[in-house]
Amino acid sequence: MSLLINAIESIQVGVEDYLTNEKKRYLSAVRNICAGILLLYKEKLYRLSPPHDKEVLIKKDIKPSYDTEGNVVFVGKGKKTVDVQEIKERFSNLGIKIDSKNFDDLNQLRNDIEHYYTDKSADAVREIIAKSFILIRDFIYEHLDEQPHQLLGEECWKSLLKTAEVYAVEEEACRKSLEQIDWKSQTLRNAYDKIRCPACHSSLIKTDDEGECSASTFLACSSCGEEFDFRDVVEQCLFDSLAGQIYTAMKDGGEAPLSRCPACDHDTYMLDEGHCAICEFELEYLDCNMCGTNLSLDEQCFNGLCSYCQHKWEQMMDE
Incomplete structure (x- = not known):
């Protein structure tokens, strides 16, 4: 249960950080919300782990062993837990469908804010919360069989709803303009x-x-x-x-x-x-004037010759 508690608390703290409107707490909001989602994913792996080792699916390293009756079982090894890619792979193997594109965009946005946009992150944090709302809602409903408003608490849930609704309207307007x-x-x-x-x-x-x-x-x-x-x-x-x-x-x-x-x-x-x-640059020379082979982008500087024929031509000129 500690995984789930940590996940919920991370998301709640992240939303609280964002609602303060203090720029210095925006980065904390990003980290907590994304960490909370990853903990929700690990909670699902924990629930699917067999009784003999409830942490086997969240461990990075898994090794075969024998149980007390001599049957081969798999147990977790070491303290390291699965990373993002390993979570996605295990979900795929277990038939658990998540919105990988949305999660990848969210994770990339988090990385960009941490490394490049920490001084201008207010609007990007709003986007993170809006995108995370869909991931959090769908996963709690579909894979944890829980009610989001009960797990997250009414205040946190309403904040997520409000942010996501505002974001969705603006996102649709932007999409139509680009189309x-x-x-x-x-x-x-x-x-x-x-x-x-x-x-x-x-x-x-x-x-x-x-x-x-x-x-x-x-x-x-x-x-x-x-x-x-x-x-x-x-x-x-x-x-x-x-x-x-x-x-x-x-x-x-x-x-x-x-x-x-x-x-x-x-x-x-x-x-x-x-x-x-x-x-709008296009290839000026398509085929070699000497051997007829297709010319690459790097070979455009040879005025109609491929690299091999250019080399042979230079050798001939040096003789």
Whole structure:
């Protein structure tokens, strides 16, 4: 029961920190709310653990052993408990469905506030509480079979409800404004929900512009009022959207979906789309003039030759 008590108290303290409106307590609010959600997840693993070892599923290391009757059982080893990725893996193996995307966004937002946005975190903390409300509510209802208002207490629960309702209205308005933009490519269309404010890192981004997206497309943060152009955020936006593919390419040695554009020097050349998201640069040379092989982005500087043919040409010129 101590896991559940700690989880509830962490969430309650986090909400209390936020409601003080004291900037120095915002970071504490972020940490407590996110820690509380992770403790709720561990509580579920605790409840699913077998009677012989009620902590086996929350332990980082698990080893086989024998019970008193000689049967093989698994027991937890050491003091370390599962981290975020291990919790998600165990949930997946056990058929427990959570909103992984929302949780990943929440966890990333927490990391960003801790490392980059601690001086401008008021609006981003509001976003954390709003997003966490859905995760907390759904998990308590669906996986702990409890009533949120009873576990969290009326005051904490009403604060979560009020914040989430206000946030939901603003989020819908921002989403509709961005949908009016013609994003021109599927890659950008898949990525625009990753746009974050460069000042407070909120996802509540809106625009008054219409028509095709360009580097100068005007954007504004609905949380802190920061105004900026699409070129200011597109690099990070694409990286966040394609992070999984980028990681796979690095791990398996494949071709990354993003490359550095030789024209504007940003990592915004979209390989599948064949152009840069900022300056619209496209490949000038598609095939090698000598051997006919397809030319890469890095080979554009050879004026129509691939790296091999360029090397052979330089050797011939030196003779």
